[in-house]
Amino acid sequence: MRRVDSVRRALAEVLAVLVADEGGFGPPLTSNEEGLVLLTEAIEAAGLKPGVSGAIAVDVAATHFYRQERYRWAAGGGDYEASKLVQVLETWAQRYPLVSLEDGLAEDDWWAGAYSMIGWGSVCRF
Numbered sequence: 001m002r003r004v005d006s007v008r009r010a011l012a013e014v015l016a017v018l019v020a021d022e023g024g025f026g027p028p029l030t031s032n033e034e035g036l037v038l039l040t041e042a043i044e045a046a047g048l049k050p051g052v053s054g055a056i057a058v059d060v061a062a063t064h065f066y067r068q069e070r071y072r073w074a075a076g077g078g079d080y081e082a083s084k085l086v087q088v089l090e091t092w093a094q095r096y097p098l099v100s101l102e103d104g105l106a107e108d109d110w111w112a113g114a115y116s117m118i119g120w121g122s123v124c125r126f
Contacts, residue, residue, distance in 0.1 A: 003046070007054055010045035031076030036096045043097065051097035059102040060089070066106035082109055 029035055036058075040050050048054035062085070065072050071080045080088065082105055089104050 003048060003054060006046040007039075007042050007048065010042040029075055032073060032078070033076070033092065036092060036098075040096050055097045055099040057100035057102070058098060060104045062103055063106040063108075066109060069109075071106075 027038070029038075036056065039056050043050045043054035043056075046054065062071060065074070069081070071078065071082065071085045073079075078085075078088070085105065089101055092098060093101065
């Protein structure tokens, strides 16, 4: 808990914005990846080593932006087929200290869900 609190405090200094309810941060971001950049910076600012003593778990909640067999993000204008979204998530898992990506694909996108499970074990939990 101490590490979580130190990262939260460092993130508050990096962002200087606290607008969401329940103590969450809701900064205006230009892309989804920018959030990962800021979280990684906060881990470092808290004196932790990304991927070793501090890591990130993300609930993508892809079902919420899955329409007509495509994944459409509001932030950053992403509009992807499942295979491309999986590539984006794989890139993030390699680039940032991600240990878990929850709901990376829509609940009813079964084929893509099966495809996405291949090769993730060594990178992070998907």
